Amino acid sequence: MAHQEDRGHPRARRSGETDRPPMGWNSWDSYGTTVTEAEVLANARFLAGHDGGVLADAGWDTVVVDIQWYEPTARRGGYNDAAPVLFDDHGFLRPVPERFPSSAGGRGFAPLAAAVHDLGLRFGIHLMRGIARRAVEADLPVPRTPYRTGEIADTASTCPWNSDCYGLRHDHPGAQAWLDAMIDHVVGWGVDFLKVDDMLAPYHADAVEALSLAVRRAELRHGRRVLVSLSPGTGLSLAHLEHLREHADMWRVSDDLWDRWPDVEAQLGRMARWAPHSGPAGWADADMLPLGRIGVRAERGEPRHSLLTADERRTMLSLWCLARSPLFVGGDLPTSDPDTIADLAHPGVLAVAHRSAGGRELLREGGPGAETVVWGAATDDGSTRWAGVFSTASEARRVRVPAASAGLPGAPAAVVDVWTGELVPLRPADATTGGDTVLDVEVPAHGVRLLRLDAATGASGGAA
Known part of the structure; x- marks a missing residue:
């Protein structure tokens, strides 16, 4: 020993x-x-x-x-x-x-x-x-x-x-x-x-x-x-x-x-x-x-x-x-x-x-084979945040999650899809969203939308 x-x-x-x-x-x-x-x-x-x-x-x-x-x-x-x-x-x-x-x-x-x-x-x-x-x-x-x-x-x-x-x-x-x-x-x-x-x-x-x-x-x-x-x-x-x-x-x-x-x-x-x-x-x-x-x-x-x-x-x-x-x-x-x-x-x-640091599961809902699983992570200083919205369903489907529940605070106007570089608009808080800014995305079968928010600009274009 x-x-x-x-x-x-x-x-x-x-x-x-x-x-x-x-x-x-x-x-x-x-x-x-x-x-x-x-x-x-x-x-x-x-x-x-x-x-x-x-x-x-x-x-x-x-x-x-x-x-x-x-x-x-x-x-x-x-x-x-x-x-x-x-x-x-x-x-x-x-x-x-x-x-x-x-x-x-x-x-x-x-x-x-x-x-x-x-x-x-x-x-x-x-x-x-x-x-x-x-x-x-x-x-x-x-x-x-x-x-x-x-x-x-x-x-x-x-x-x-x-x-x-x-x-x-x-x-x-x-x-x-x-x-x-x-x-x-x-x-x-x-x-x-x-x-x-x-x-x-x-x-x-x-x-x-x-x-x-x-x-x-x-x-x-x-x-x-x-x-x-x-x-x-x-x-x-x-x-x-x-x-x-x-x-x-x-x-x-x-x-x-x-x-x-x-x-x-x-x-x-x-x-x-x-x-x-x-x-x-x-x-x-x-x-x-x-x-x-x-x-x-x-x-x-x-x-x-x-x-x-x-x-x-x-x-x-x-x-x-x-x-x-x-x-x-x-x-x-x-x-x-x-x-x-x-x-x-x-x-x-x-x-x-x-x-990133602090990567963790934030939300899991739905039944076996059709779960929505949300992960979040951020840089140590919080200047960049990431959210991963996963779907275990075998078909593409729309997923709606309050932005705050995905670790995206401050009600940003948009975030970036990391894989594609596309801007992903968020639905603003109103009566139809229950007073929350909502992340409303199409997630592929067995897929993910990996999203990024840069605090300095609210959102950042490009895939990098």
């Missing part, structure tokens, strides 16, 4: 580097367990503005290689039981050289991380909780200790959906020593972002603390910041909030989300619970954005462009930004459709994630 001198360093609060949610690309939605170095680099170049990409200037700055980069028999559509994972003489996982050629000769991810850094981006990888089962069976030496890997594993602690690893015995001194050495090893490759899985469902408090300590020590040794993302978030409770803030930078609040409307709709409720607690002290993560061309060799489905409609896509992006969720897109960017790329780069929408 953590030594006393290493405690008291909440991860996000000590970073001092950003007050916006992390953003980037992750290989999972497109490539599942099978992504290759060439595919990672193609997406990194696109993210960085090469090959027609426009996302880096909008804040998309991290590239993450998801699960089983160490599994030579990895396949689309799921995991192999008792997979023949690759590891070194200390039980540290190694990239598969057939998929990541630059890793050959024991170089690990250092060359790929350097290539991503040369593009001005951050580099991340996925890890499972614990230690590879095959490394435990090999009973390897734990660096700089008298212990061996067979002693430090908790063989009764396993992941219910992936058989690669055992948990660690965090009451054994060799467990922290091995974890420290392993994390130092991967941070030494140039890793800036760690997505660590099988941590939260169930909630493994000892593993969360041990990981946080190992990362803190690696940061001090290598002199740079490493973001820690925990998943999955199935059934995650706010009872863990302060513990999460102390030991992680972001944490999932749901199971995997795919390109299905019910998945998006469910996040309206989850993020209503978590958004008031999300910010630079730690980011509640509504999961990756399954947008663009996904399913190339993924866990679920055939190659496809996201099955979400354009309006559902904008609902997702609007909600994630109002809730200030991390934004990690899963589509293969070079082959994704231009409309999706344009939405991901929309400066007016991303300004909500980058500049």
Whole structure:
């Protein structure tokens, strides 16, 4: 467990580097367990503005290689039981050289991380909780200790959906020593972002603390910041909030989300619970954005462009930004459709994630499948306010909401639709509106009207 001198360093609060949610690309939605170095680099170049990409200037700055980069028999559509994972003489996982050629000769991810850094981006990888089962069976030496890997594993602690690893015995001194050495090893490759899985469902408090300590020590040794993302978030409770803030930078609040409307709709409720607690002290993560061309060799489905409609896509992006969720897109960017790329780069929408505070649900009314849900957010000084008017109905419909109930005070004459740049007039207070200025808008099926009010002018034209 953590030594006393290493405690008291909440991860996000000590970073001092950003007050916006992390953003980037992750290989999972497109490539599942099978992504290759060439595919990672193609997406990194696109993210960085090469090959027609426009996302880096909008804040998309991290590239993450998801699960089983160490599994030579990895396949689309799921995991192999008792997979023949690759590891070194200390039980540290190694990239598969057939998929990541630059890793050959024991170089690990250092060359790929350097290539991503040369593009001005951050580099991340996925890890499972614990230690590879095959490394435990090999009973390897734990660096700089008298212990061996067979002693430090908790063989009764396993992941219910992936058989690669055992948990660690965090009451054994060799467990922290091995974890420290392993994390130092991967941070030494140039890793800036760690997505660590099988941590939260169930909630493994000892593993969360041990990981946080190992990362803190690696940061001090290598002199740079490493973001820690925990998943999955199935059934995650706010009872863990302060513990999460102390030991992680972001944490999932749901199971995997795919390109299905019910998945998006469910996040309206989850993020209503978590958004008031999300910010630079730690980011509640509504999961990756399954947008663009996904399913190339993924866990679920055939190659496809996201099955979400354009309006559902904008609902997702609007909600994630109002809730200030991390934004990690899963589509293969070079082959994704231009409309999706344009939405991901929309400066007016991303300004909500980058500049707002206090995003929260303000109003929810109506029955299942036909709810009106209203969110509000504002800059710290109140000079700009945003309102998101969502409809869960399967057909377009008119929604009438008092402007004050949407967080738009002062009875403005008009607000701006952020997605389109159009002015949206408000109905003035009179006998027909019950004495309230009313926001009266047409909302698409499963759609949103994301609105902005700038206090200096009452309203502001343009989409930015």
